[in-house]
Amino acid sequence: MTRPVRVLSLYEGFFAGGARVLHTDLISGLHARGSQQHSVLSIASEAHRESTRQPMAADPRYQHLLRAGIGVTTLGRSAGAEPPGRHTFTDRELLVASAAVRQADVILSLKEQPLGLLLALSERGLLPPVPVATCLHRSDPIHSGPALGWLVEATALGIVDATISCAISTDDAYARAGVDAIDRYIIANGIDTDRFRPGTPDEVGATKASLGIPASAPVVVFAARFDAMKNPGLFLRAVAEHRANRPDAHYVLCGAGMDWANPAFRELADEGGVGEADSIHALGIRDDMPAIFQIADIVALTSAFGEASPLCLLEGAACGATPITTDVGDAAHQVSGFGLVTSHRPHEIAAAWDVALGNRQTGRSASLAARDGVGRDRMVADYAGAINRLLCIEEAAA
Known part of the structure; x- marks a missing residue:
């Protein structure tokens, strides 16, 4: 031909x-x-x-x-x-x-x-x-x-x-x-590693400022649509556990239906013990995900089922975040060597976030070293x- x-x-x-x-x-x-x-x-x-x-x-x-x-x-x-x-x-x-x-x-x-x-x-x-x-x-x-x-x-x-x-x-x-x-x-x-890359200090500062996040605050990003497969309720319960010990942390949620205008999301947040606090940024659908991942210290995934090879883990890691995921699909294999795998228990997820934040530079180096393998x-x-x-x-x- x-x-x-x-x-x-x-x-x-x-x-x-x-x-x-x-x-x-x-x-x-x-x-x-x-x-x-x-x-x-x-x-x-x-x-x-x-x-x-x-x-x-x-x-x-x-x-x-x-x-x-x-x-x-x-x-x-x-x-x-x-x-x-x-x-x-x-x-x-x-x-x-x-x-x-x-x-x-x-x-x-x-x-x-x-x-x-x-x-x-x-x-x-x-x-x-x-x-x-x-x-x-x-x-x-x-x-x-x-x-x-x-x-x-x-x-x-x-x-x-x-x-x-x-x-x-x-x-x-x-x-x-x-x-x-x-x-x-x-x-x-x-993934496109030209788009998903570490942010410059100016880029990170501008994105944090636009969201009202202090420059020094640790950030956990959850990029998922509002669906039972993604188990947003588990993420919100983990947030409730985590912020009790890390009041300086901020949590950014992105995806269809992942915003306060969605009554089902608001109800789930209330059930999980998470109020509409300044540290909870429920943004809904975003078209600037590279910028969101660039401010992340952690990219979290709490899915209950259905995942195969989640893009958010690769995209977050390519920007320097540490991926922390439940063991679904090939996720555990996917983050081997630069991420953490947790159970489906909120307190254990929150504990893993603490471990990652305590070893932030080591985690960032491991994620960036994995970039060549995820292009x-x-x-x-x-x-x-x-x-x-x-x-x-x-x-x-x-």
Whole structure:
């Protein structure tokens, strides 16, 4: 093939979340290499999730794709708590989707949620024989709802040829759940270390000042959407334990629904014994996460389930923070040598934060030393190889 390989990514929609950050960064990196030409088909043009309305046009991932010269088509739906089933698509939507698919040599499905669309196209005879890989980003497929069944069915029918998992725990979990793709790849996440870097003293000072945080105050950052998977209640209980001994500490929470305007967040904070104090900064969705991580001494993760290869731990460490996480997915392996792993007990989490703050310089040096191993170049190269192998397999079969 002398022209660039045309790769179409399927998104359920554009909304805040690590998988969309990663996939958007991935395909823009692949597109920039020149040997592949990427485009996106998004089922939804806005999302209503975590007590927020998130329009596609305002989404940083969408804007990033446009700046990278990657075209985005949408079916104009609204994304909610449940992914769209195959029988919900209209004739017009299927024709738009079929036209996009017919222009592709390879399809990447961002997680299993968009697969209802491919099943609908297949049932109507509108799906050409294009190789499909599903990119998987969680370690608990049972929480994917009906989409897990769609993935099992699509692999059995030969619609999905390969899975690309971001973690060993992800690949194992989906295999146990009955996903039997012809090819299974494991490609660990990587991040843009040009964006996620240590801040200069002026940058750190300016960000702290903008949030009302004293220059010398230790900072714990929690970057997660307001979801049971992320277990924000556990984080808030740990904050209550920790600030009893460290009244100088400040706690910054970022993510969809992670703000005082969300009644469910406010209720959870009250239950955890955390009031709306000056030291608690619940910021909601932020588009300046490198600046937030640059002020962090600790990047915390208290997830209960579902994590595979959490980006926040890598992004925080690349900025110099010490990652401290519960043992979920590949998180413990991911931070080995520069982070700490805790139980799900609030007082033990708070104690780990104290240990990290007491060894701040050592922890910072270890995190920064790990930067070379978490960059995205290796990830982009591995995905390029997987896509090319998938295309070669399809051409050989034809």
